[in-house]
Amino acid sequence: MLTVQIYDWDLVGSDDMVGETKIDLENRFYSRHRACCGLPEKYEEQGYNAWRDAIKPTQILAKLCKDAKIDPPIYANGVVKIGKQLFSVQNDELDFYRAKEAEEHMALAVLQRWHEFPRIGCHLVPEHVESRPLYNPDKPGVERGKLEMWVDIFPMDMPLPGPPVDISPRKPKNYEMRVIIWNTDDVVLEDDAFFTGEKMSDIYVKGWLKGPEDCQCTDIHYRSLTGEGNFNWRFIFPFDYLVAEQKIVISRKESLFSWDETECKIPARLELQVWDADHFSADDFLGAITIDLNRFPRGAKSSKLCTLDMLKSDGSVPMVNIFKQKRVKGWWPFFVKKDNEEMELTGKVEAEFHLLTKEEAEKVPAGLGRNEPDPLEKPNRPDSSFMWFMNPLKSIRYIVWHNYKWTILKLLIILGLAIIIFLFVYSVPGYTVKKMIGA
Known part of the structure; x- marks a missing residue:
């Protein structure tokens, strides 16, 4: 009897048994269903x-x-004869029956249909992973979980079996995702200018890959009057990725008092959001887009071509896999969902996605934001992009003078005329007295 037990490890004190499962090896060894080693679907001499x-x-x-x-089997052109029973083995490949291992393929096909043989036939155990319930002797009848496993039995007087199967967990591959936010366009204008009442937004973009705690933000493009923002800002997201499962692997402690890290797997999705910065209240959310790294729409070549139609999932939009493409640049739409679940376009972002392995990233390093190495140029922002209370002279020039220059000029002319009239009225009495006394 083979007993397999699962324990809960404790740092202090004795370990606790969660449950156990028992397997009768003798029953398996002598079973007519041949439970010693399961039959695979195909015969392969190499590979996993x-x-x-x-x-x-x-x-x-x-x-x-x-x-x-009964008489031993006879193999001939896709037919196996055992006694009076014929088993037809079909295969579309013409050279299949000429190969040296063709008899092994045909024999395996017959074994999978052994239950069709009259009187002596039965179902042979196929290759599979057993899912066995766990029970604790202290709590009989209460299932404590399941154990996935398999058991192979090989007699010592038989030839040695093949090499053991490596069932160790797949190790994730290290990647580095570099996202450059170049520009934004047509971002909704959320605020009113303090002095002029014009519609404007202080735009910045934030993004994350593993979660909001992994968030990175660009600097702020102040006083955007058209929804255009210039950034030239680089995000860098290192992550571990399981190619077979298409998931990002994250290891973190569930709490401050956790002894070990917990591993969890999340979808490989990049979240980009556009916000309006406020100085004296919470920032305003303007729009977002979620990029599935395994399948996302190809970016538009220009801002005008960037629409919500790019997000259709009916197969009419060409899709990109960043793990195959490696580098992509284009325009993508920001949107918000209304109460009726309809999407509303709230802006556009010009971005570049560059995926590198850890080794490639070490050979070609890059800095966050616009920093060294491989620095990005400062954006060519208009002179009117500034924080008004930090730049009083610019505020006078670009806010007061730009919007009220004709009003100011009219007031100055009126004020000048008023001074002239006042001086004239003030001077006339004295000049008249001098003329009268002949001074």
């Missing part, structure tokens, strides 16, 4: 699915025939 039984399919079939005291 290589034949691992101690004897090959032809030997298994010959042994079954010998134990049943």
Whole structure:
């Protein structure tokens, strides 16, 4: 009897048994269903699915025939004859029956249909992973979880089986995602200018890959009057990725008092959001887009071509896989969802996505934002982009003078005329007295 037990490890004190499962090996070894080693779907001599039984399919079939005291199998052109029973094995490849391992393929096909053989036939156990319930002797009848496993039994007097199967967990691959936010356009204008009442927004973009705690932000493009923002700002997101599962692997402690880190897997999605910065209240959310790194729409070549139609999922929009494409640049739309679940366009972003392995990233390093190495140029922002209370002279020039220059000029002319009239009225009485006394 093989007993497998699962324990809960404790740092202090004795470990606790969660549950156990018991397997009757003798019952398996002598079973007529041949439960010693499951039959795979295909016969492979190499690769991860290589034949691992101690004897090959032809030997298994010959042994079954010998134990049943019937004539050994005869193989010929896709037909296996055992006694009076014929098994037809179909294959579309013309050279299949000429290959040296063709008899092994045919024998395996017959073994999978062994239950069709009259009187002595039965279902043979296929290759599979067992899911066995766990029970604790202290709490009989209460299932404490499941154990996924398999058991192979190989007699010592038989040939050695194939190499053991490596079932260690897949190790994630290290990647680095570099996202450059170049520009934005047509971003909705959320605020009113303090002095002029004009519609404007203080635009910045934030993004994350693993979660909001991994968030990175650009600097702020102040006083955008058209929805255009210039950034030239680089985000860098290192992450571990499981290619087979298309998931990002994150290891973190669930709490401050956790002894070990917990591993969790999340979809590979990049979140980009555009915000309006406020100085004396919470920032305003303007729009967002979620980029599935395995399948996302190809970016538009220009801002005018960037629309919400790019986000259709009916197959009419060409899709990109960043793990194959490696580098993509274009325009993508920001949007918000209304109460009726309809999407509303709230802006556009020109971005560049560059995916590198850890080794490639170390060879070609890059800095966050616009920093060294491989620095990005400062954006060519208009002179009117500034924080008004930090630049009083610019505020006078670009806010007061730009919007009220004609009003100011009119007031100055009126004020000048008023001074002239006042001086004239003030001077006339004295000048008249001098003339009268002949001074």
